[in-house]
Amino acid sequence: MGHSAFFFLMTISTVLAGSGVTIKTLVFPTETSTSYVEMVPMKPLNLAAFTLCMNVATELTGEREIILFAYRTADSDELNVWRELDGRLSFYLSGDGVLFRVPQLGALQTHLCVTWDSSSGAAALFMDGKRSLTKIYKKGHAIRPGGKVLLGQDPDSFLGGFDAKQSFVGEIGDVNMWDTVLSDGEIQDMFSGKTLTIGTVLDWDTAQLKINGAVEVVNREL
Template identity: 55%
Template sequence: MKMVTMGLLLLLSLASCSDSKVFLFPVESSSAYVYLIPKKPLNLQAFTLCMRVATEIWGNRETILFAYRTQDADELNVWREKDGRLSLYLRSSKRGALFALPMLSTLSTHLCVTWESSTGTTTFWVDGHRSLPKIYGRGHYVHPNGAVIIGQDPDSYLGGFSKSQSFVGEITDLHMWDTVLRAGQIKKLYEKQYDAPTGNVLNWNSLQYRVYGNVVEKYKSEA
């Protein structure tokens, strides 16, 4: 019994350590971003994207939360709109799925978005709570061979950044899957349960990345 207990404590310790990294974007910038290296190409007919976000951005300003761009197009972007709504755009900068949800703030929010091509069902999750689904991008698929970044919205491949759209705040616990997670799995992620799933496209626990500009990498235990 003691060995089982010790093993469980070790698992809990590993889980709490592995997700403790935080990227802090302290100020508006046209040069600060993190380039994320996925475990597999983003050749997607479905996905789940989750992260924890805290931001200082207020008022009438759009803010990029996640960007994936190929040489040809903005393939997959997640935004906080000027009016505070959250949005998903697939291969478009004009037509997206917009959701009225609790406002992001300086308090950490666990945010997920799920999408699948066959029905176009698109759903946001905020702190474990599911939004009303919307139908968006039915029959679409996400093209591979692009760049995944946080902190900036690229208007060209790894370029064309705008200070007025940059992210300011903290991002951590970012995971991505090439499937739609079940409600129970997303709840485990929000609650940081030791057996919560980890991403098979982007995995925060074993993330490969490159930092550019004024981005501070820190840990949650640091003051």
């Protein structure tokens, strides 16, 4: 390679290295019944399958439940993701949930994904690219449209009925959702940063976020 070509490549590398990539996260600093974020989806959540991923960190111990994601219609909780009282992670589709005994969430960021397919009932969970066992859950069920996606609170009614003792305290970011089950390799590549897969239902980079209460949007460079 000639000196000019080498200098050209070095210049590009320097520019790319210096440009940085800015990402946003949501910080929920205190336990509250008033702070939450509504995330506006790109299309209705009329789903027979999904993959939901997020980065999450919390210092709350296993002494209480923690809501990680809520999607509720006027009638029911269509999809809720929880850290249970005993530390298990779970999600619920309009009724009883499916629970996974996995390592505890903590102050270090965890890349968390849950997947579900109605045709088979196959449900699984990923933590930092590592896949859980498969459980069969709600075969033939469908998630209905017309609801609201909330981060930080569990609504017992449509945008209401919040309980501070179930609220999220910590940091959540990179919340993305697809209307298909992503492959194990795609989820592992997302965690490792090899690929950027844009959500088809919720896209963190472009989604409108409606902030309510004491929630801080923090931007940082990778």
